[in-house]
Amino acid sequence: MRLKTILYCLFFIPLLFGCNELTKKTKTIKLAHGLDTKHSVHIAMLKMSDDLYKLSNGTLKINVYPSQQLGTERECLELLQIGSLEMTKVSAAVLENFAPKMKVLGLPYLFRDREHTFNVLDGEIGQELLDDGIQFWLKGLGYYDAGSRSFYSKDKAIHSPEDLKGLKIRVMESVSAMNMVRSLGGSPTPISWGELYTSLQQGVVDAAENNPPSFYLSRHYEVCKNYTLDEHTVVPDILVGSTHFWDALTEQEKEWVKIAIKNSVKYQRELWLEAEKEALTEVEKAGVKIIRPDKTLFSDMVTPIYDEVKKDPEVYKLIQRIKNTK
Known part of the structure; x- marks a missing residue:
């Protein structure tokens, strides 16, 4: 009898009190890109994955697939469009084939310096460009530094x-x-x-x-x-999400993703400056x-x-x- 009581307590009582560990489900987000695992963008994406998992209390998780494991940049964008992939990183130059306004970022000698670049990208113009692909099921989520x-x-x-x-x-x-x-x-x-x-x-x-x-x-x-x-x-690197994926998130989940992306972008830009110096050396x-x-x-x-x-x-x-x- 005592054994039955112990088993009852171990199994049924947590269910009655809504034990998170037993009831929560984790949504997995697939993120693909073509860069090396030593690249600052990849490292920043791993941070984004960790941050999102913590912010969401384990309900959202990003799996990162580097080095063109899931296809070229263009192929990954096409996977986003049909909802077979949630997120990818592409160059703005490739995205211009899907979001026409993006071609402005491919113009030579457009920016005066680094400060001018990020004042534009992090402002109203940058957001306008990120939104240009929504009609093609592509939602721009943020800009990573790709230098000159x-x-x-x-x-x-x-x-x-x-x-x-x-x-x-x-x-x-x-x-x-x-x-x-x-x-x-x-x-x-x-x-x-x-x-x-x-x-x-x-x-x-x-x-x-x-x-x-x-x-x-x-x-x-x-x-x-x-x-x-x-x-x-x-030409910046752009984090892009499928609108199919984005629209399926709750408002709270969207907020968690936005925070994780913001932290990731800030971290990557810091890493980039050191990466440039190291590369040239x-x-x-x-x-x-x-x-x-x-x-x-x-x-x-x-x-x-x-x-x-x-x-x-x-x-x-x-x-x-x-x-x-x-």
Whole structure:
């Protein structure tokens, strides 16, 4: 009889009092991206996962899938659209194919400096851009720092736009990126990030462009021994959620997710500054020649892009608002 009483107390009493450990269910959020596990964005995402789990008392959990495990950036966006994936990280350049206003962020020499960049992205304009993909089932959730993009080349060093002539340069699947390379005299060649190392090795392309941490962590410096810091574009990484996933969350759950994202973004931006310094130091140790050109040689060459943008009044207005942001 005593044994029955003990079993009753152990099993039924917690149920009567609504024991959280027995009744709570955990919602799992799948988050996929194409970056290396050492990248600051991935590390910040792990923090976001931990923070969200604690904030939600274990009812929300993020599983992070790095290194294109679930597909390329474009493929992950398509998975979001059909509701097969909850969140992903993509470059703003790739997102412009789904959210038209995003192409403004691919314009060369748009921002004055780092402070100006984040004043824009964290303000009204940045939110407007994040919301532009909602009609296509894509909800922008925040901006990670991806620094400035610069050219790196296999054989021919790039000191001025003249040196880009005749070079096949890998770009993202972005109209803005292709227009920018053409305006500087190069031949843009869209290739997925995961295929780029081999493409450089085999001579499919002669050069590429990206920020220092990506150049370093991808080990592209093993193939390309020239890195030209012309810093032509500042294209942020964007955390994107499926509207199917977002709309299914309760208001409380949305608040927890927003807090976790905000903490993650702040943390990543701090990590980024150190990652940039480390990347440049390490690639130089590995024999890469760091070239610091006269940037005006490059910025003067892209003026026709801005003239062309005037034909799109909506984007041109955005440019003026960005330029006037303090």
